[in-house]
């Protein structure tokens with residue numbers, strides 16, 4: 061499979077391992093923990109890296125390898141490494157590139173567990189972190205020190221959907237000789253390819269759009285052969301957050317419909333965002349597809365569309381926000397995103413609860429902010445559910461007044 065084919069074709073064919081024994085169309089699940097060597101010489105040659113081939117499930121598996129090859133093709137990178145969760149990918153990728161005494165520049169707003177890892181745990185390893193507003197070029201440059209090694213961000217940011225200019229970040233990173241790492245979970249390779257802008261490493265929680273069906277926890281990092289080999293031989297092999305062959309198979313299956321699913325997520329989300337933006341009880345809608353959004357100018361240059369996720373501010377109190385969410389009948393109150401089902405959650409008390417209140421304020425995560433992952437349902441049904449819950453909330457506000 062050449063890398064020149066269209067993304068829609070690549071999601072189905074790229075990186076596929078041919079089954080020469082039986083000609084299976086669907087990738088076999090190699091549910092094995094270890095691999096038999098022909099003889100001692102072969103075993104030792106594989107351990108020495110002198111011969112290609114599998115050794116032991118934590119060091120590699122054919123089903124998992126196929127997913128890695130597929131993701132490298134989709135993200136336009138040389139290689140990829142699969143993990144047992146998105147956080148497995150985040151922690152292993154960062155720790156492979158940092159050591160005691162190093163400094164990391166990270167976005168002030170990040171997925172809550174990534175923030176917790178960087179803000180609470182890295183200090184225990186002697187790794188210093190500065191959190192900055194990644195839309196502010198001067199602030200990023202000012203945060204870089206002699207011992208800075210890595211720049212880390214998400215775009216769009218979880219949960220407030222701020223869009224960060226990847227070309228700008230890659231340029232800063234190259235000038236300062238830093239490794240640039242982006243978490244591309246919210247867009248998926250269907251909507252943006254950070255490697256095109258010079259970003260070194262691309263992380264995904266494969267739990268989300270890549271799998272797309274809400275039945276797997278998984279992660280992937282894509283990058284150069286050298287970087288991926290380093291991660292695999294250090295923080296993946298020896299810390300061990302590997303992906304199971306079953307989960308790799310489910311993500312491979314999910315990937316085949318990535319383009320069509322994302323297309324529907326985007327068209328549904330656009331209509332939902334327009335509906336919410338016009339609603340008097342919605343103060344603000346953060347959706348990159350809207351002309352009012354801070355990152356709208358990057359649509360077309362950096363991202364192919366606005367994606368399937370939005371965050372919006374309720375015109376009301378925290379209690380009104382809770383009432384609105386509890387009044388929903390179809391949208392599920394659940395964390396995670398990128399599934400067929402519309403999922404709604406309250407970042408301040410759920411995904412971003414590892415933030416202290418003042419840290420949440422700095423990251424723009426208020427108590428009336430709601431995050432919606434727009435699903436694949438018929439869009440008028442999603443809007444209808446939001447409408448009836450907003451109406452119920454409006455009636456409550458009138459009674460309280």
Ligand code: LCS
Pocket residue numbers: 145146147148150171173174214218243245246264265266267277278279395396397411
């Ligand atoms: N990166 C981003 C941007 C995420 O949103 C998540 C999970 C992760 C990494 C971690 O991936 P995991 O280990 O869960 O596969 N985000 C979640 C969220 O927003 N709601 O629930 C989980």
